[in-house]
Structures are given as C-alpha cells and as structure tokens.
Amino acid sequence: MARLDDLKGFLIAPDPEAAGLTRRLAGTDQTGAATQVSVVEERPLTIFLNSREIVTAMTIGDYPKYLALGFLRNQGMLNDDDEVTGVEYDDDLEVVVVRTARETDHEEKLKKKTRTSGCAVGTVFGDMMEGLEGLELPQTQVRLSDLYALSNQINRTPSLYLEAGAIHGTVLCEGARPLVYMEDVGRHNAVDKIAGWMFSEGIGAENKTLYTTGRLTSEMVIKTALMGIPALVSRSGFTAWGVDIARQVGLTLIGRLRGRRFVCLSGEERLLRDADPETVGEEDARHRRKGARP
C-alpha cells in the first residue's frame, strides 16, 4: 500500500480549465439577452474486457482508463488475482480495452446473464449483490472534525461543478485530507474512476472515507462496500434500500451533510464526535450546491 502520510493536498483534483471537458454555448437569458454558458461534455465510452464488449457509459471523458478498470472492478469482473496485462484507450473510437493474463469466467457468466436480461441493471445488480454476501467492512473510526474539514475543503475546491454545473463529484478521503476528486456526468462513473485509480495504484481502502454529491442509493452503497471503504458521506439524501444494505455490511452512512448539519443512519458507533457542531458555521451561500436544502 502506498504511503500517503506525507501528502497534504489532492493527488487528483478537478481541472475546470481542461480542454474538452466543457464547452461555451450561446443562448438567451430570461430577459431575452444573448448569454454564453459553460456546459459539460457528455460522450460515449465503450469498455471491452479482452475481446468482449461490456458496456457503453456516458461520461465526461477524462480518465477513461480508470473508468474502465473501476467499472470492471465494481462489477466483480476484475478481481484481485486477475493480472491486467494492458489497458488501451482509443480516443477516436471512444473505446477502452482492458486485457487480462487469463480470460476470466465473467465472459461466460455475462453471456448467460444477458440471455435473460437485456439491461445492465439486472446483470449488474445480480453480480454486485452476490459480492456482498459475508462482507464485513473494517471498523475504522470516522472523526466528526474530519467530516467538517473535508466538506469545507471540497466545497471550496474549483471544480467543473462550480464552472458548469450538471455534474456529480466523488472524493476519496483519508482523515481530513481529500485525496482524489473525480467528477462525471454519471455519478457512478465518478466512483468507478476512483475505484480504477485505487486498483492501479494499489491503494488500501480500510482507512478511507468516500464523499459524494449524489444520493445514497442502493447502487452507491453497494459500490462503496465492494470497494472495502468503511464510510460513505453525502450532501444528498438516502433511499431506504441504501440504508438497509449499509446496516447489513456495517458501513457508516452519513447523509444531508450541509454546513454543521447531517444525519447518520448506519454505523453510528464508529463516529467519533470530537467536534462541537455549534462552532461550525452555516454553509456560505456561494458554496451551496446540488442537494442543498435550506
């Protein structure tokens, strides 16, 4: 596992100035005046595992290799004992090919599953739910002081969201430090890109917290648990099934985190209340974002 102790800032942060991620489009505002707005790009990326086409994802288009690796990891199609021999990205074809030393049995599994299900959701959920059986997450403590520090820092970090909106963000954190901040038009892509980075860099999950701007749905909770991350935090709200699964696997689940406020619906026993919420300011209006409710 990589040593991250000596690092202070982000290892990967959003680059709102990057070419190809946003576009200026001309339109009109409410007064009829001409206006220009920044809009995020959205493009297809088709992921292959060896010779088999697995999925086409709609993505903003940065970090296609991490997205492919993370997607396959989170679907259970790429395991710890699989040796990745190559990851090739073709910008023109909008294709990523992940190659493994041996053909995996997921090819056969997928063939069988897609015969009865035309869509990802069936395939994906079956595989993902299977992976949860017997899973127990590490009992890492989560400090309240860290949560407030993370939330504050993440909301003030320049991002595609602040530039153009209409995008989700997910941040891999360790203690009070945000390490990798990914954004994508699909919120699951942002998580998959983090999973791909962790897999590529050999980063352990047991002392990490995942912060997301998106809702705490079943799929988001399952992905976090399969990644082995013991805490998931969001500005947004919960679904009941998401909470059920978090309780089943012992994930600390915190939602509606805005300014000093939040709700913890699972894994409360691992929350170390080392900060007084009264000393935390309400959220600055300028940094309020998606999911914010007064």
Add this chain to the structure above:
Amino acid sequence: MARLDDLKGFLIAPDPEAAGLTRRLAGTDQTGAATQVSVVEERPLTIFLNSREIVTAMTIGDYPKYLALGFLRNQGMLNDDDEVTGVEYDDDLEVVVVRTARETDHEEKLKKKTRTSGCAVGTVFGDMMEGLEGLELPQTQVRLSDLYALSNQINRTPSLYLEAGAIHGTVLCEGARPLVYMEDVGRHNAVDKIAGWMFSEGIGAENKTLYTTGRLTSEMVIKTALMGIPALVSRSGFTAWGVDIARQVGLTLIGRLRGRRFVCLSGEERLLRDADPETVGEEDARHRRKGARP
C-alpha cells in the same frame, strides 16, 4: 385525443402520505441526538415484453404499469401500431408483463444486441438514436408567463421530495397547467411513467411541455423528443450533447429555471416573452430544491 380543457388541477399528483413509498428510519443528528427521518423506498421492478425479460429498474414502486409501458415506448419496443392486449403486475414477484397482440421484432433485435453488449446503455442508446432520424417536433409556442406559473405551482405542490428528498420529479404540463406529476428515485423512471400514462390515455404531445428537476442530459432530451413533446424545462443544468440533440430536432430547451432566472439554449424562436421577469419574485428559500444555485 382526450379533452383536457375543462380541467384545472393535477390529474395525477404526488401522494407523500401513500403507504409504501417512504419509511421512517431512526438515526442520529450532528449533536448525537436521536432523530427520525423520512426516506424514500427503492425496489426492483422487472419488466417483461410477452415472454421476454427486458430490464430490471430500480423504482419507488408506484405506477408500475405506466412505468413498464412508458419504458417500452421510450425504447422503441412498443409502437403506435402495437396492440397491447394486457398489462399484469405482480406485487410479490415485483414483475410487470406487457402483452401485445403480435410478437414484436424487438425480441429478435434485442437478442442480437445483447450478444454484443451486456448493458442497457448500448442497447438503449442505439435504438433511441435511430428513432431521432428525421424527427421534427411541432412548432408549438412556449409562453414565458406559463413557465413562471408552472415553476411556482410545482415547487409548492406537496411531494415526496419535500417529504423525504433524494427523488426526482417530472411533470407533464399544458399551457400553465401541470397535468401529471410523477416522482421516482430514477429520474428516467419518472419520465417513463408519464410516457406510459400518455400512451394508456391516448394523450397527444404536440401542445405539452415537460418539466423536470433533473439535468438535461442526452438521454433526457432524446426521451422527450421521442415522446413528441416540443419543450423541455429544468431547474438543473445542461450537458453539451443534450443541447446538440435538442438543436438537431428543434426542441425548446430551457435550463437553470429558478425564480425569474433561466437560460434557453435551443428553440428560442418559439419562446413567447409575454411576461416581465422583473415582476417575478426570487425563489422563496423554503421551496428551493435540488439543482438550486445561488
């Protein structure tokens, strides 16, 4: 086409009190005090077309028949000339079966596609993009005064969002009247339920506007266009591809509608500016919701 002229209010509105759509869950707040929050349900629904399993959607669970019909319509698997002979819903099995008089060729098409693609996104997008070729939407005018009236009424309507959060809303509107207000954990499900209702009731699309709380992504724009609705309005922002497609098919596309403000990035020529934005109040903080930015 049904006559709607004599109707004033919603034909279908959210029912935040309905059994089975939300659950009270116990947790703790930032002070460590016990708290109870309302959380939306999320459950699988598997849709069959005749004998073929098509998809498993994660849904809040209301209007399963509309969801099934609308999903199949929006995927191009159920056309105007298909006669639906039955729609059966089994609550225990969480299954809807849609039966048609003749087997459709979509079964064969699906079989072929799923052989090369394990996921909905590939299958779905191919079919949906095909449906756009040569499509031209009706040149219906959109009144600014109607947009402001709709936005104001929809934001004040009791909803699962106001009760529990973490849910998307989509509203089919005619002039200044919101007709059918659907909510779902998946924003595409909310649109599909509206499509299913329109198909079941034989409702025309040419004088309608679709209002959504979600982002104006390619998939949202494609669905609206395939439904034949000439205007799509959202509180949230745009993706570049969504705007490209709207311009291609002549859809009036309005985003970031909050209080008096909005941006129109497509179909400006059909916007009738019959209201002075200066006379419209800023949004009441209590009614601010997802997508809101100061």
